[in-house]
């Protein structure tokens with residue numbers, strides 16, 4: 001692995017702990033103005049100082065994020081579909097590696113849809129991105145999409161999708177927590193970060209964070225369970241406590257409640 005790629009990776013996964021709290025705010029790329037992310041700047045800027053990395057599209061980066069923020073950025077570069085369109089799996093690459101370099105991204109991300117009609121198309125897009133990324137020292141994060149039409153959200157399916165992403169050359173894999181998650185992590189030779197999924201209680205989201213880390217994940221790439229909380233800053237701080245300080249969920253939840261009250 002060359003120096004540039006390793007340097008960029010270390011801006012996503014913090015070398016001190018080998019872990020990462022990524023803030024996912026890319027939802028608009030197919031969902032439009034998602035609840036509590038209607039005005040991207042308002043949601044993202046106050047949270048940015050607490051995230052190791054922010055995952056978003058180039059449009060939101062350019063329009064809504066101050067270039068002076070010191071966090072690293074992972075650019076979502078796949079898209080071309082919408083929630084009202086016909087098939088969410090029919091994605092392609094929408095942003096070039098050159099543009100990602102110009103925007104000083106530390107990584108680029110795309111979704112793969114294993115088990116869907118467009119499985120081959122999305123896996124070949126991943127391979128193209130890895131080929132291009134490698135040329136420029138740009139790490140690639142593969143998101144294993146989930147959905148009704150795809151395989152069951154169980155460890156066999158997740159392990160299959162994560163392993164394929166790693167075999168094609170993804171440097172980091174983003175996936176969803178499931179039972180026997182340690183088996184998913186074990187059989188994936190690159191770091192895994194866990195998505196938060198749909199909004200649940202803060203207590204449950206912290207439990208999910210803890211279980212993911214305990215199973216060997218390198219961190220979270222969490223969106224809705226942070227910024228759809230009534231107390232997003234206390235929530236991201238509580239998530240950090242687990243990811244970077246190995247706190248138990250109870251301790252992190254106590255911290256969340258204390259900070260939420262102070263506010």
Ligand code: 5RP
Pocket residue numbers: 024025026027055111143144145146195196197198221222223224225
């Ligand atoms: C979809 C995505 C999302 O846009 C997002 O990053 C997921 O984050 P969360 O589930 O924590 O809201 O990657 O595949």
